[in-house]
Amino acid sequence: MGARAFILAMLETQMTPPSPQRPPGLMTRFWQWFDGLLTIEQPKPAGPTPHRLFAHLRYALGQTRIIGPLLPVVSIVSAAASALIPLAVGVAIDTFVLPSQSQTDWPMGLFIGVLIAAFVLPVVLEVVFLALMLPLFHAKFVTLMKRHMHKHLQTMSWRYFQNEFAGRIGTKVNAVGHSTHDLLHIYLDQVFFVSTLVIVSLGVLAYVSFWLMLPMLVWMVLFAGTLALLYPIAQRKNRASFEAASTMNGALVDTYTNAQTVQLFARNDVEDEVVIETMRENARLRQDANLWFFLMDNVLMVLNYLLIGVLFGMSILLWSKGWASAGAIAVALPIGLRVTDSAEWIMRITTQIAEESGTLQEALDTLAVPPDMVDIPDAPDLVITQGSIRFEGVDFAYEASDTLVEGLSFFIRPGEKIALVGPSGAGKTSLTSLLLRLFDVDAGQILIDGQDIARVDRNSLRQQIAVVTQDTSLLHRSVIDNIRYGTPAADPSAVEDAARRAGAHDFIVGLRDNEGRRGYAARVGERGVKLSGGQRQRIALARVLLKDAPILVFDEATSALDSETEALLQEQLALVSESKTVLTIAHRLSTIQHADRIFVMNKGRIVQEGTHAALIKQGGLYAELWSRQASSSVE
The missing domain is CATH 3.40.50.300 (P-loop containing nucleotide triphosphate hydrolases)
Structure with a gap:
């Protein structure tokens, strides 16, 4: 069992509900405190929904309470401690193995302190915070971001939904939740960790040998320059790819939503070609983006190999001329390997940042638009x-x-x-x-x-105002929920009475869905597709009769x-409408x-x-x- 699995198992044991006679344990109280830091019921802050990437990330960070600001602190401390491991090894070699070549004179207390910080602190932080707390935090945060975006969409006018595919909107709401979490985690954890590791490693090299620091400094400049040149291009390509993927999803949903129309007009092949065309465009743009990421990754990989080669050559040269101790060499090479490993990590997260940033910004461009219809402040x-x-x-x-x-x-x-x-x-x-x-x-x-x-x-x-439209759509919920949609507190007897007056009761009691629910508990399918047009219309009429607006x-x-059913319903509507x-x-x-x-x-x-x-x-x-x-x- 790994460390994280062991800790999770121990936490599960500690979180067993306490008996009435025994107060909750320390771990249970800690979990209750931590669990209350973030809830999916947190209200959406007042003001416009941010539509630019970093403004949105700042807004999202504000929803994380203490966890978000604490994450970079943990990452910085963990990375700095990790960077001290080669230094501790080098000092040990110079002090205990080759004392005659030693260029350092560390007190034993300082040496032991560095060892503890280098080997113990990263393990504790990684296991307790990164491996345990963040996974438990993840689900709530993703759900909260989706909920806040859904809340914003509820302020949009009908015009907005007329101009967008429902499938695209749903896809992008999901993307906002996951991409926001992933980007915050990358920036607050991984970027801080790698940046701190490189900076502290540079300082360690400067401490043991100025000449061994120079290759690292040149590498940092070239690495950053390559990222600055190629990353924006790769990101633009990735955004175009995500937009094409979103269009493809919209075309798929449109075809499936209108499956009956497609089949009735025998247009399967035509619709297939429409969808395939969007797939071709998505594949072309995805390939284009991948090529730029491939180019960037390979340039950075060459720089990594050059750094290791130069460090190795300079280490041999400096040691052979007596300009650097064996301990300094033992520090330089592991640091070079660790930094290049981290650079490969940077390449991966750079690709992920580009992908997630493109995904999130494209979603925000569609979703986080200002409402075109708003109530006046404090509208009565x-x-x-x-x-x-x-x-x-x-x-x-x-x-x-x-x-x-x-x-x-x-x-x-x-x-x-x-x-x-x-x-x-x-x-x-x-x-x-x-x-x-x-x-x-x-x-x-x-x-x-x-x-x-x-x-x-x-x-x-x-x-x-109670409305029955010519295009009667129902929610994929039970019949009773659809009828009392405008009057959620109505009791079942009132619902049944409205259904009887709308001429719907007889067919409702005979309904049965594919999960065995019957009558008023039966679900009606997406947009009420399991019912005929007349049945949907009668349920909509029952909803109006119950609302009594x-x-x-x-x-x-x-x-x-x-005609016969219409005449009967006209009589009912005339009775209901007398004073309206x-x-x-x-x-x-x-x-x-x-x-x-x-x-x-x-x-x-x-x-x-x-x-x-x-x-x-x-x-x-x-x-x-x-x-x-x-x-x-x-x-």
């Missing part, structure tokens, strides 16, 4: 007492050159039932998205009960249902004939407004749409 909660809605001169465009809604103004009275109709692309769904503040308006304002929604807390706004938005809420303000988007005009008012939209504007009967009598776009649908039903 929205308070709905009646449920009136007013749009005043609202302009909106997804892109600056593509105006979608222009000069939109209207007023909806409390409890009024409004239907939005019009051709595809008229701006109906955009209007409801603006009401929910999924996007901010470019001009004008939207008010609910006289309160500008841009000046209230977004969450409080959305908590008081003062404002309801139905965007093609029953489009996936058959309702916006309904519908393509089937027969479902909105009884609306208080119908807004007819076209090209981002309301071109007609009135009841069904008034609009039919008036003629125009609504009458044309009605006539077209009536003709289709007759046929």
Whole structure:
């Protein structure tokens, strides 16, 4: 059993929960203290999320409490002690083996002290701190970094998620956790260790022989110059490679997410070629980066061999002429070997730094962007007492050159039932998205009960509006969790009642997932893929019925249902909506004939407004749409 395994086994034994009669032991108390230094529940610090590499690492270091600052101290002490081992050997040779050649005169107490520091201190520090404490610290820190980045992403607008692959986002959140940990460990432990070892070794050589120090000094300059010249190029190449890998992962996730569409259109070969092309680009850029790392590693390796050769030759020359003692030679060669070993370590960690830095910076470029939609400081909660809605001169465009809604103004009275109709692309769904503040308006304002929604807390706004969208996606959780998603405290009986009213209870009780869970406990699959479109829509309707919000938005809420089920649900929705303000988007005009008012939209504007009967009598776009649908039903 190795030292680390032995220590871990001893710690596990010591950490056995104490009996009620016996107080916790010293090791248990130490573990409880250490375990409490970092928790994954630590809140994310206020302020913007750093998006530059070293700013992010400073922020991450601040989350490590005492462990982060302590790590370089341990590394420096351990490296300095290790560098003294050849000196202790050299002094021993000069003092006890060849005293006639000795150029040093150390007191015995100092000699013993150096021996203890050189041989005992590194072992204690390596085992207790590096081999034991850091692995126990690792999992929490990685998880905390992921959690903080996830917390930041929760502040992003819907526009952000529309423009990014979900698979890429998930990959990069994971990369932030692991790469941040690895880079901090490299910089705080390995870089400090190697730097201290080289500097102290240089000092030891200067102490035993100025001439033996010179090759080491020249080597340090050449080594640092090579790194300064080649490392930035290798790092840029590596970042390009990671970006290509991220694009490849996004293409893979896109293909798997839309597997049914790919198969229905028999496009397997086409999608395979799309993915292979991203793989080719990833392989090409990875090969390019590897070539630069190979060049850098080999140049540094040649410098290492030159250092050993020069040190060996100079040692023989100086000893033969009596300019250096045997002890000095015994110091120089082991130091040269140790430093070149460390240089090979530097080459490895330099490659790792380039890879992890490229990975982390590319992830930060995507994730750590400022939110494009923020609440005002100390934004109050929205308070709905009646449920009136007013749009005043609202302009909106997804892109600056593509105006979608222009000069939109209207007023909806409390409890009024409004239907939005019009051709595809008229701006109906955009209007409801603006009401929910999924996007901010470019001009004008939207008010609910006289309160500008841009000046209230977004969450409080959305908590008081219940929505069923035309693209009904469910979370990969149980049916009951999906239904009470907007009302997490609802009891099972209330959930079942909502499901019955939505016509979902009968099929829910017959569900069974692949792990044997049944009924309301069954999981529905990613985005609800295990259910039909109609089943997903009924669960979404049950969620709205349970939430009981003062404002309801139905965007093609029953489009996936058959006519009979739709008619039954319309009755339920009418009962639920009696005292609420309702916006309904519908393509089937027969479902909105009884609306208080119908807004007819076209090209981002309301071109007609009135009841069904008034609009039919008036003629125009609504009458044309009605006539077209009536003709289709007759046929």
